[in-house]
Amino acid sequence: MDIEDKIMTLEQAVAWHGKLKAEGRKLVATNGVFDLLHRGHAEYLAKAAQAGDALLVAINSDESVRRIKGPSRPIVTEGDRAYLLACMSFVDAVVIFAEDTATNTLAAVRPEIYAKGGDYTEETLVREEYFVMKEFVEKFVFIPFVAGRSTTSTIRKVNGGAMGESAEATDSGLNPKLNLLYGRRSVRQYQKRPVGDDLVQELLKAAMAAPSACCKDPWHFIVLKKEETRRQVAALLKNGGFLADAPMGFVVCGDLTKAHGGELSYLLQDCSAATENLLLAAHGLSLGGCWLGVHPRLERVEGIRRLLDLPDTMIPVAAVAIGWPAQDLKIRTRFRKDAVTER
Ligand SMILES: Cc1cc2nc3c(=O)[nH]c(=O)nc-3n(C[C@H](O)[C@H](O)[C@H](O)COP(=O)(O)O)c2cc1C
Structure with a gap:
């Protein structure tokens, strides 16, 4: 033919x-x-x-x-x-x-x-x-898809790491070696396409590669596999309604009994580092994600604890919505000179 x-x-x-x-x-x-x-x-x-x-x-x-x-x-x-x-x-x-x-x-x-x-x-x-x-x-x-081959990663390569217009990436003056960092943006709109279990495992591995005080790793990750659970968690989060439309998500918790010195501050820092790793890994895998604030809002902490049946020592720190991006956000930093002092 x-x-x-x-x-x-x-x-x-x-x-x-x-x-x-x-x-x-x-x-x-x-x-x-x-x-x-x-x-x-x-x-x-x-x-x-x-x-x-x-x-x-x-x-x-x-x-x-x-x-x-x-x-x-x-x-x-x-x-x-x-x-x-x-x-x-x-x-x-x-x-x-x-x-x-x-x-x-x-x-x-x-x-x-x-x-x-x-x-x-x-x-x-x-x-x-x-x-x-x-x-x-x-x-x-x-x-199965061939690993490492995707249109999104090709576009990112051509753009020097950015998902958006190529001019944006080259004019921004950002070091392309740090594209993984600068290209991570809060993605709040997702395609109707599931995130495979292999990618979920990859995200968890990346999260647990984060620094943690005295290597106590007090974190615990709840994978929001069920649509119904994502919807219920979303309903508890004032600015996280879009988690209901994401094909997957996490709740990042910290176990106070495992935290360095049993201290909440260490637990929060460790879990925050893990959450950022999750988001960076998602971006590196051409996924998109958004941090959804939980701690210290008491109603959210307690609501999630009740919903997911967590013990009092397990502290929900953040939720994360993850999916294949349906929006194109520009690479950037929010660098401000006045946020820096030299001594
Ligand atoms: C502790 C914390 C809580 C956040 N909570 C929310 C949230 O509840 N809903 C939301 O849409 N974004 C949330 N964000 C994402 C921020 O709004 C976002 O990171 C910020 O606007 C900068 O944009 P960028 O991530 O694209 O660089 C949160 C971020 C942090 C670090």
Whole structure:
């Protein structure tokens, strides 16, 4: 098939699938943005294609990407993204869709197999999309992503560490060696995409690499896995309502019986260092997060303690919302000369 012929309207894709079916061939479909095509995309699609007899890739239109990922995306236009995908030997058809999700496209084409990245499971696929697809999909396949390959990390590399406009990164005069630090911003809007358990473990390892007084490590991390628990914690936090919309979160606590000298101040410092590590690690992994204040607000401390059934010696210090960023924040420092004295 000619490359251009692989780029189909929805009607053409439906008719094409009809022919495949008549020949007894099974169609695999997947969807995504596929901006700045990279090796991770190629390996993912090659594996998806192996799950059936032909592969259809549904891609978000430029307008749809802007709505989901912010005004600076996509980098590559929909026509070019479609063409590049169509150039791949294992891609048989590409359809561009204008909605936020591919549900309507998939419901029209009715593929037998649906492929999605390995950070999803059948349980974590967006429910309304899952129930629509259950009607016709015979098999769901989840393909692990290739580590270290992502469009976000490429953009960050090109921008010298920033997620935003490249001019911002280069004009800022910040040392690119510290991009991990300067690029960490409080991200409060998230994509509807789960955070895999492997990443959660990575975040916990990073948190527990923080300095701690006399290495007492009094911290204890509650992973907010359940949506319902995140919603309940969010309801207790005056400025943390958005935790309810985050795909994951933590409550960072400190055990007073383990703190250096049994002192609250050490516990708070240790837990704060761990919380900052969590946020830096999230940024380093292309996730976004926000610190949500708990301590010393008594109603929040006690509310969380009651909700999570914590003993009196366990002190909730902070909550953290984590997710894949749906906003693009600029690299920066809040450096002020008057915050410094020399003696
Ligand atoms: C102790 C502490 C409590 C915070 N509590 C909240 C909060 O409850 N809600 C929120 O949206 N941000 C919270 N933040 C995030 C700050 O608002 C944010 O770090 C600050 O505005 C600077 O922005 P940046 O993180 O993007 O550099 C908190 C930060 C700290 C250190």
